[in-house]
Amino acid sequence: MNYLYLFLIFFKVGIIGFGGGYAILPLIYQDVQNFGIMSADEFSNLVALSQVTPGPIAVNAATYVGFKVAGLSGACMATFAVALPSFILCLLVLAFLDRFKTNTTVQSILAGIRPATVGLMASAFIFMAQTALWPIATNSEAQGITHSSSLTDYVSGLAHDFMQFDVVAVIIFLLTFGLILLRRFGAITLTLLGGALGVVLSLIMG
Amino acid sequence: MSKFSGLSDTLSLFGAFFKIGFFTFGGGLAMIPFIEDEFVAHRRLISKDEMNEMVVLSQTLPGVVAINVSIFVGHKRAGLVGAICAALGTALPALLAIVLILALLQGFEDNVYVKMVFVGIKAASAALILDTVIRLAQRNLRGTAYWIVAALGLLVVLLGFSAAWSVVLGAIVGLAFFHSSKVK
Numbered sequence: 001m002n003y004l005y006l007f008l009i010f011f012k013v014g015i016i017g018f019g020g021g022y023a024i025l026p027l028i029y030q031d032v033q034n035f036g037i038m039s040a041d042e043f044s045n046l047v048a049l050s051q052v053t054p055g056p057i058a059v060n061a062a063t064y065v066g067f068k069v070a071g072l073s074g075a076c077m078a079t080f081a082v083a084l085p086s087f088i089l090c091l092l093v094l095a096f097l098d099r100f101k102t103n104t105t106v107q108s109i110l111a112g113i114r115p116a117t118v119g120l121m122a123s124a125f126i127f128m129a130q131t132a133l134w135p136i137a138t139n140s141e142a143q144g145i146t147h148s149s150s151l152t153d154y155v156s157g158l159a160h161d162f163m164q165f166d167v168v169a170v171i172i173f174l175l176t177f178g179l180i181l182l183r184r185f186g187a188i189t190l191t192l193l194g195g196a197l198g199v200v201l202s203l204i205m206g
Numbered sequence: 207m208s209k210f211s212g213l214s215d216t217l218s219l220f221g222a223f224f225k226i227g228f229f230t231f232g233g234g235l236a237m238i239p240f241i242e243d244e245f246v247a248h249r250r251l252i253s254k255d256e257m258n259e260m261v262v263l264s265q266t267l268p269g270v271v272a273i274n275v276s277i278f279v280g281h282k283r284a285g286l287v288g289a290i291c292a293a294l295g296t297a298l299p300a301l302l303a304i305v306l307i308l309a310l311l312q313g314f315e316d317n318v319y320v321k322m323v324f325v326g327i328k329a330a331s332a333a334l335i336l337d338t339v340i341r342l343a344q345r346n347l348r349g350t351a352y353w354i355v356a357a358l359g360l361l362v363v364l365l366g367f368s369a370a371w372s373v374v375l376g377a378i379v380g381l382a383f384f385h386s387s388k389v390k
Binding site (some may be wrong): 012018048050128162 | 229
């Protein structure tokens, strides 16, 4: 049964997960929440680990979730499921390539989906910022971004919890963003630096 | 190029993608320059135009972008078997790395230093994701209509609806308003 869940969750992600990487994360997270597979905190660990592990984030996520649910074979099942739709769709597109490229209906649908995936990616950022910078607020109220019942709940909850930010995390976040703007360091360097600073600053600030 | 898939051809596809998958961190888009380097510049197996088309298609279609690119390149070189080998090569390093880390972390999840490291890498990756969102917004949201669709896509998730509705909403808006004139 676990395998069937895994397969269905990730097969779905492979079919409707437009925009790649971060834009796919909300889809995975929502299903993981629905099936009670892991907490918001653990899912954010997985997203952070994806930055420092090789390969596509969605494959990292599939492997992580699959492994947690059913070990190595679960990891393989989830990865297989997320890749399978790609084979079907890519081969279909190759077979009808010219019609795919010139069909105005298909192209206008895709033109509409593209900006929507930017919105999805923004929600992935909000999720990460919430779980990384406001861990206490996120955990105590079990209020993952996709969990809030309404926008007003979400806003008032956020205002209430705003002061409970993690000082170390906020410093590392701002510092990393500043370093990103310099465009001199790669993602992996910055993530590893963040991890080192996490230990150093936590020890200094108690 | 012949579509005959010799054993060495498919093995070298697997090897090339395994190497690219192993050395690119943090996502599919990061892999594309390496794939171009390997197949267009270095081995001259695929023309620059073909590569561009594969990249555009891969980003257009749903699913993992790097897997999509691997399938197109693999298929071009050696048909279905080539596509499978290439995709396997791309996915395997990602799978092995996570399995390895999870195995190593087993029993250390509650270790105080491990938790400190995670506080740091999570904060850093939030900053990295923000940077990606800003850059993609700059590239893709050219005009108010695009910003509105993006905002609606975000709102759907914030309101607690399935992220799939963001995609559906985008598709409907695209079909209704982004017809031919706005399609590049």
